[in-house]
Amino acid sequence: MAQVTEKIAIPDDELIYKFSRSAGPGGQNVNKLNTRVTLLFHVTKSRALNNEQKQRITANLSSRISEDGFLTVVSQKHRTQNANRIAAQKRLEEVLASALVVKRVRKKTAVPYAARQRRLLHKRRRSEIKQMRRQVSPD
Numbered sequence: 001m002a003q004v005t006e007k008i009a010i011p012d013d014e015l016i017y018k019f020s021r022s023a024g025p026g027g028q029n030v031n032k033l034n035t036r037v038t039l040l041f042h043v044t045k046s047r048a049l050n051n052e053q054k055q056r057i058t059a060n061l062s063s064r065i066s067e068d069g070f071l072t073v074v075s076q077k078h079r080t081q082n083a084n085r086i087a088a089q090k091r092l093e094e095v096l097a098s099a100l101v102v103k104r105v106r107k108k109t110a111v112p113y114a115a116r117q118r119r120l121l122h123k124r125r126r127s128e129i130k131q132m133r134r135q136v137s138p139d
Contacts, residue, residue: 002089004096010048015092016040017085022076029079036076039088044069053100060099071095 002010022036029035043049043057043065058065065071073095075088 035081037084037088039073040070057099
């Protein structure tokens with residue numbers, strides 16, 4: 001079971017694991033063992049998520065979701081299939097948790113008076129410095 005947040009847990013029957021040959025570490029085993037793990041999760045058909053959560057995930061992770069609706073996570077960092085399976089599941093949990101975070105709306109505020117004065121003072125000083133560099137006219 002993938003624990004995304006305190007309230008959201010994805011059951012194992014919704015996760016599809018595929019195994020293939022890895023390009024990562026493993027010595028001679030790289031050529032003969034399927035240690036790379038590809039974890040597939042069908043976002044729109046998930047029973048663990050409500051409609052709002054599904055919409056938020058598909059909107060935030062649209063580049064990572066295939067046309068079929070599968071979110072794909074790959075792990076080939078470790079030498080064993082089990083370690084890569086655990087790493088892929090952790091990565092899926094992190095990706096889904098970050099996609100479900102509601103970003104706060106920024107409130108527009110006016111620039112403070114003191115900040116405007118500091119900016120104008122800085123501009124005035126720069127202008128004076130540049131005027132001092134000019135050649136003095138013979139008049």
